[in-house]
Amino acid sequence: MMGKIPMFSPGSTVSSALPGYVALCLALQIHRLASEFTVIGPDRPIIASLGGEAVLPCHLSPRMSAENMELRWFRSEFSIVVHLYRDGQDQYRHQMPEYQGRTELLKGDIKNGSVSLRIRDIRPSDNGQYKCFFQSGVSYKDAFLELQVAGLGSAPAISVEGHQDRGIRVVCRSAGWYPEPEAEWRDLLGKILQSDSEKISPEANGLFQAEIAIVLTEESNQKVSCCVRNPQLNQERESEISVAELFFPRVNPGLVALGVILAILAVLILLASYCIWRQHRAKETLRSELESEKEKLRSDLEREKGQCLGPVGIAITLFEKMWYRNRSASVSLSTSPKLQIHSRGMGKTDGTELASRCRLQG
Template identity: 75%
Template sequence: MSAENMEVRWFRYKYSAVVHLYRDGQDHYGQQIPEFRGRTKLLKDDITNGKVSLRIHDIRLSDNGQYKCLFQSSVSYEEALLELQVAGLGSDPVISMEGHQDGGIRVVCRSSGWYPEPEVLWRALQGQLLPSASEKISQEDDDLFQTEIAIVITEESNQKVSCCVRNPQLNQERESEISIAELFFPRVSPWMVALGVILALLTVLIPLASYCFWKQHREKGEVTRGGNLIPYDLIWRVRKVNVWAHYID
């Protein structure tokens, strides 16, 4: 039946919490609760068949929840309950390389503007899931979620990966991929390797050579005194003379 001459009231948790009010053939905005002022429109193209639609602009997370729609005439009324679920599909993931780590390259994926809390993951070129190095999901001042997930890509592993952020409520996702060229991976110079081996050998050989030199001179009966090498048997004869002189006295 036509609702042109009825009162059509959309409200929240109570009758007086008006979201939109239509009465006496026109819209009335004076009774709207403040958070919906200037944001609603009643679509009346099919009102003669008893059908109206409420359009809410500039949707917010606070709009989430239950609404009631009331049709009322001078002789009857009828109402229906509606559950509104608000969801946000965030931005495309932005991937960046942020230096070397654990013999590979640390790659970080960031995205924002999601609601509810999204699911975040890394995929290889063939579609298999890859373990992340770290993951952080936080809520911003506007109650939307932002994500940050990192992975370490080595030269031996898949060099082409994709970051996927998914809204479980909408069953929709956004995805970005990155391909890393071989020249970006850390490499060890063969000259540096050779230098390291030589230094390690010198660390062992120098003390060994010093010990052998000292032992060789000792076997020849030489000792060091005052920076000069003196034959050991000469020192012993001098000492014998000193002892003998002592007893003469």
């Protein structure tokens, strides 16, 4: 049997309470709808570059205002937060020290239940999982997010480190990578070459350094390149070196210029030395010729003098010697007897007079 549907007269007590029941039902429905929401995060990892910034978005479904909700981003522990929004404002009391001053809640679309957390100055320690948490009353939901930090390192530096196995050992180094990079040697056509050693090591700042070595011979390709790649960003840095330059080093233009200048200076010095030597030799030759001429003149003079005086010259010479000898012995010339010289065709005459006559005749 079917029961009768109760009827309420307009003046009954139940009829007067109907608006209260309706309001209660609406409130219960609203509460039920409010408790039935989900939090949706990005469906793929968020990649951020070192030193840059990352935005971690979350939104509610269905759309509803989150202004009066509690919004929390945290990592491993619920109580230690990356960022907290409660009672309509940001709360920093329980924020992790490493995130202080680096986070900002973007609330431009919070009335539609969409918010994002911005993290500035990305570091290697920011890499990993995050959880965004929404709570309204006793209802709460959350969603996971993944932040992948990536960084390109320095351009590879190639250096030669001696001979090995009848070749030259060449080492390539590059630092400042995150996460661990991949390194390889390639030939001119892009073919991967067998490396002698490879090492990826962590640095003090949490980044990574790559070091890869290869032994090159004269038979190796014309050029080889060292490539270091970030697998997350799918970007790489590359440096190349010519094998010919290793075995036949390129001449430094500066050294060539220096060599030319030194050669020119050497030639100039030799020319100057030769000129000085020629001048000195000419002076010596002239001096020798003058001495010879002087000796010749002296000989001619003596010969002419002998021809002019004859025996008288010999006597005068003997007289002069005796005079100098007597003078040195402090003997007065006046006390010595006059030297009488007899010549053919001449009478007895003073030697000095004969010398004077000879000079006059000459």
